[in-house]
Amino acid sequence: MALIVDNPSLQSAVTEYLARDQDAILIARIPTFIQLFEAKMNRSLFVRQMESRVTAVTNPTQTEPEFIALPADFQSMRRMRLTVGAAVGKPFLEYKSNQQMDEYKLSIAGTPAQPQFFTIFGNEIELGPGPDAVYTVEMVYRQNIPALATNNTNWLLTLAPDIYLYGALMEAAPYIKEDARIQTWGAGLASALGDLNQLGLTSAFNAGPLTVRPAGLKIW
Template sequence: MAINSYATLQAAVVNWMNRGDIAAVVPDFIALAESRIATDVRVRRMLKAATLSTVAGLGVALPTRWLEFKSLHYNGRPLEFMTPDQLAARFGDQTGEPFYYSISGDTLVFGPVPSDVFSITALYYEQLEPLETSATNWLLTSKPNLYLYAALGEASLFVKKPDHAASWASLYGGIVDAMHTEDSKATYSGAPLVVRAG
């Protein structure tokens, strides 16, 4: 059976665990697996571009399903990151065009505080929509074993088999590492090697 949808993934977890009695809680294992994937996986197909508009005197709400910024630009210039404390110490209530940014809770904040409406070009990693609502996605169809091993690890913890959970976690981690290596090679494929003087 191909694992290419939420339903087939649920069935596979039950089959691989050989435990029909856990079927009712398999959606929980998959949700936990998705949370782990969101924490661990950063590949170019998860990138999304957006234009964020500041509001004078305020920050900007982080995009829906935002995981991490790859870059932020204002007027073609990259914004540099500061911690919230550094931002407050350096700029206080000073207003103007943004040069720096930080994240406070679910809000993107800037230094100086925006004095007007400014357009910020953002490139960020977006968490995949849950399989419970989307039924399938590109990651499940291309790497079904990633979801399966992550869910089996959660299921093994549930049935009190930590050794099995560790084995599934190891297999899952190997796929994550391979994905990042594969993504890095594809991203820089064809780029000439440049040697920089130290």
């Protein structure tokens, strides 16, 4: 079997493992199996490779300067801060629920100032107060895995091709039903995911001693 290095070689490997070359309907579904597996990973996988950092600049002359579009691959927020324009010692933005943000903005009567809070509203970030000047906002967020349907490869396929292989095979299970290999594939997927999660923990926390801090809001 050839190495799994990109989307075509992954599909070839899945075809080989299924060993049902004559089942055209099953083979045609392989891209869907891969898509379904990616959807599951987007909901359940938490490793540092899914973290991304972007910046946006507020414009107080806009009609609604308190709204910033979320990145297209946004999954969940980790933190937000002002990197340019913030008062000394007040860079980080605190999360509020939509209702809390509405109540807060009513309490300040919409007066612009340096943003102190944020909330997620649909596909946008809402700042509170609305910015009174130009600020650079940095967000660190959990992103979706780049889909192989539109990318020839991605970081997960490069790091863990076995996860993609076993994951796609398990998504094929409803089609192949009583195949005795399903249990083997499931065990392979569980082992690969366990290894990846452990790698994520060690790579994130082995840089230095852990410090105990009081529990606070967990955005993701």
